[in-house]
Amino acid sequence: MKRRRGIYPLLMLFAVVAMTACSCTKKTVPPPPGYGPETGSGQAGSPGAMEGAGNRWRALGITTQAQKARFLERAAAFQNEDVYFDFNTYTLSDAAKKILAKKIAFLQRYPSVRVTIQGNCDNRGTEEYNLALGQKRADAAKEYILNSGGGNFNVNTVSFGKERPVAFGNNPAAWAKNRHDHFVLSY
């Protein structure tokens, strides 16, 4: 009995440490963008809960409901605008660079957000080569953002190759939509 009594608090302490470590990990690593729920705005808690999750918003420089609404609007625009590529390339077009310039402006305004760039390909060609190609597409946008001189932003990349098409069908319109970088925010 004595022994057990000695161990029990230790176990409790370990459990608490483990739980803390666990929640820390969850905060620093963006949730898996696999087939689960999309990351990003979903994490922000209930809208308008400035008091409850105030620290989070303050970290973004947001102290009023109006600022928060403005942020959410711009964040939605950031996530809804993709960058597109030609077949089998990962060169950024002028149109792509214009879109990235808007994203850089957003990141300068809210530098504490984290961005995951998801590189995607159309369904032609092989799964494995498309994984590598999608990574190049994501890396191209990441390099452009980091080399812009706008700041040292928190940008991750992941390639989904041809695994997560947004448009279905074997036609040039569907292919064009699937050759894209998609941008996901977490904050």
Next chain:
Amino acid sequence: MFVTRRRFVFLCCCLLFWAAVAVRGASAQTIYLDITNPNFQKIPIAVPDFKYMSPEQTQLAHTMADLLTRDLNISGVFQCLDPKSFLEDPQKMGLHASQINFQNWKQLGADFLVRSSYQVQGNSITLKGRLFDATAGKLVGTPKGYEGDLGAWPDMVHAFADDIMQMVTGQPGMFNTKIAYDQRVGSSKEIFECDIDGYDPVQLTHDRSIDLSPVWSPDGRKIAYVSYRSGSPKIYVMDVATRATRMLCGYPGMNITPAWRPGGKELAVALSKGGSQDLYLVDLSGKIVRKLGVGFGSSISVSPNWSPDGEKLAYVSNESGNPQIYIYDLATGQKTRLTYSGKYNTSPAWSPKGDWIAYCGQDGGGFNIYVIHPDGSDSHALTHGGGNVAPRWSPDGRMIVYSSSNGGMPVLRIMFANGTGDWQVMPHPGGSQGLPDWSPPMNGQ
């Protein structure tokens, strides 16, 4: 003198007769067949229902004959005769050469006859398989015996099919091998394995994520594969028997296209750590042994595949502006471009004998399976319909499995290495299938 001459002639006749018998006998035991020869004609063989020696599990009499028929038909060596033409009741027919009317079987066109029996006792089964040369009217080799749990009957039938191949061609069949592949399950993609005749598909992963690129370890006990279960592509290794899985490579960026080096102590992988893509050698703990440095500027380097001697890697690079296949020599560090025809050549797969590299190339008909010699000569297409990707060789080098979306949903197909005899592995796959890999023989496991 005269007697001697007569005796000499007699001896010659004897010798000739003996030689004729010996040749016939040898051909009944071992016929060396080159099935890549376009003039090769498949050998007609009769597989009547097996004979049950006890009144349990009598339905297996037909089910086992059916599986053996399927195995022999996909061997590419045999053409099984339609059982509807058989004259005798397989349950009444004898099991020994003296009890078989070979004349009947010859008239049906059979060169060989399979006569098998089995006995079920409780939860175990004993199977005895005999192969007869119908023309010579005699047993080929010795009867083959198999026993084990009742549920293992498909493995026994596969083993018998392998033994028949061994007796007739001098090489074992591939029926005790497996194919690993990825398959869609709902909105996710999981790793599966199945027998090469499509039987017994088993879902190996339940990650509810994107799992792909399974590759068998050289001893057939492990599968390395790529999973997005943590959010980004990382390489994992699974022990197939226990399903225990551990992460092998989880470096920042992508960790894809694992390839076990022959010998099994290292893998070649494609990583994008540090922002540029390259091929790396890693050990069995995932530690980087060596960066191969095949990358060029911001080029793509992916899909390494080992030469059978483990000294060279075929891989895909786009350093010329579009994906082409290259060969990297690990000893000299030299890289050589292999493919020059077409603008999209990927997925190299070195044949087990080292004489061919199969790959996926884009042509006027879409994506098709090609082969080329490692010196760059004699490149030609094996498929023509388009939608054909991801080729991998059988361990005996006689067949190629690949993924084909020619009929709509991508499914696994197998063809002979000369491009003939193509068939769909699974009649009704549960979802689209891709990136197959053929296991080494699983005998003794």
